[in-house]
Amino acid sequence: MTESIVLVINSGSSSIKFQLVHPVTGDAIGSGLVERIGEPVGRIVYRYAGGVMERELHLPDHIAGLRAAEAVIAETGPPLRERGIVAVGHRVVHGGAVFHEPTIVDDAVLKELRRLSTLAPLHNLPNVIGIEVARRLLPDVPHVAVFDTAFFHTLPDAAATYAIDAEVARTNRIRRYGFHGTSHEYVSGRAADFLGRDGADLRQIVLHLGNGASASAIRGGRAIDTSMGMTPLEGLVMGTRSGDIDPGVILYLHRNAGMKVDEIDDLLNRHSGLKGLCGENDFRSVLELVADGNPDAKLAYDVYVHRLRRYIGAYLVELGGVDAVTFTGGVGENNVDVRRDSLAGLEGLGIVIDETRNESPERVARRISSDTSAVEVLVVPTNEELAIARKAIALS
Known part of the structure; x- marks a missing residue:
């Protein structure tokens, strides 16, 4: 060839x-x-x-x-x-x-x-x-x-800094790095193209929802905040990861439950999130359990959506309003319920989903907001492999 x-x-x-x-x-x-x-x-x-x-x-x-x-x-x-x-x-x-x-x-x-x-x-x-x-x-x-961290390298200091002793942080390279950056960068660019607008003029929230999940706030094509931190554990509820948790819980488990550091690491990364709450980390399985009336699965779903809405709300404030909210990743691209429920009741903020568009099975970039929505709501399939390929060939 x-x-x-x-x-x-x-x-x-x-x-x-x-x-x-x-x-x-x-x-x-x-x-x-x-x-x-x-x-x-x-x-x-x-x-x-x-x-x-x-x-x-x-x-x-x-x-x-x-x-x-x-x-x-x-x-x-x-x-x-x-x-x-x-x-x-x-x-x-x-x-x-x-x-x-x-x-x-x-x-x-x-x-x-x-x-x-x-x-x-x-x-x-x-x-x-x-x-x-x-x-x-x-x-x-x-x-x-x-x-994965590259797109979030330019986070403002206020967003990248943890409020711990500054010298300890510098010595141990502790800061918020962010992850899924290749996807967030690619999807935000595709969203701008889909809307026929210059990314420099857009305020965007991108929700990368899969077994791992992250959210980002993007202004003018640059990330100003993201949900993952020093590691991919922080932020949204994920398939097997807890996301945000009071650090005191870790100390409590070590001191009072006798758990070792590696055991707590394993708990929070591999046995928490949806799996920890209801025994299933595959979102399709979780929804099947919800449909069967399983109370643990219903709680897991509610916790997942609650955390997602918290980040959406925070980023709306940080951005001073939003022009586009975009869903991507396996769950974001395919799950009608999560898209609907995470944005429910936000009509007063200009976000209105069209139910028929939301339920469409199309696998292409598409609009799911109503014609009357002041905010564009999109589904944009991610393609990290293509993004990586293009970055690689640019240096070859």
Whole structure:
């Protein structure tokens, strides 16, 4: 192939998402998921123009995972080295205070990314491993790190600063960094395009709602606040994460319940949120339980929406009004109830949802507000892979 293709890799602790993207047209030539790395039986699913390939195999580590991805790509077309790949874009969750632009990875950058793993051990270390393996597989093209935190690097000091001892914060690099930035940046730009307006003239609230969830307030194309903080734990209620919680609860659990730090970490990150409240983290399952009259699921849903409305209200005040509210992410794009209930009763603030538009199953950028709504309410599918591909090719 002679066309320029970018390979996008999102390496997690036990999974690797990958996609072959044409950065100009935005077409995904193929996309796949390698999962259950390190378990007795791993799995790879690859979707391409000819269909879907799925198989189970042993994947002891990320090297095996990326080699499996390389193999399925070769089985369904030219091998990676003949695909016209001009760059590899890597999603990296935490850039700390060091990285706030897409960065070509060399040995020095890789060393610094490893050091930053202390800020996001669940995310950055797997990202680094994925980069190391991919550089060995494709050594002759630039590898570009694109950071989840980058879009929020310019948060005002008042929004980025925690009210703790300043020297302790400086020494330990404690501040609010924000996450899902690639999605928030992409979606806010697409929203402006959809409305036919210059992003510099818009006040936007973007709600990225998935198993992980975050909200942002954007003025003139720049984020002025976001719900996630130093880690992706702060903010909205999520699938397995608690979101905002009184820090005193952590101290109480340690002192009075005898829980160790790692146990509390595991509780708040993996066994809280929707799962902690009702046993299910998949929103579809939660709604099925609600429909069946399950009181725990109903409470979980109510807590989720309550927290979401709190952030929407706060950002309305911070922005001094809003021109557009945009939903994205798996839940934001697909869940009629969350969109309706999170904005219910806000007609006095100029926000009016059209029920028919809201219930549309379309998978494209669309308006769900009524013609009389002073505020535009949109659903815009996110495409972080395309955003990463375009940032990567710009440096290649």
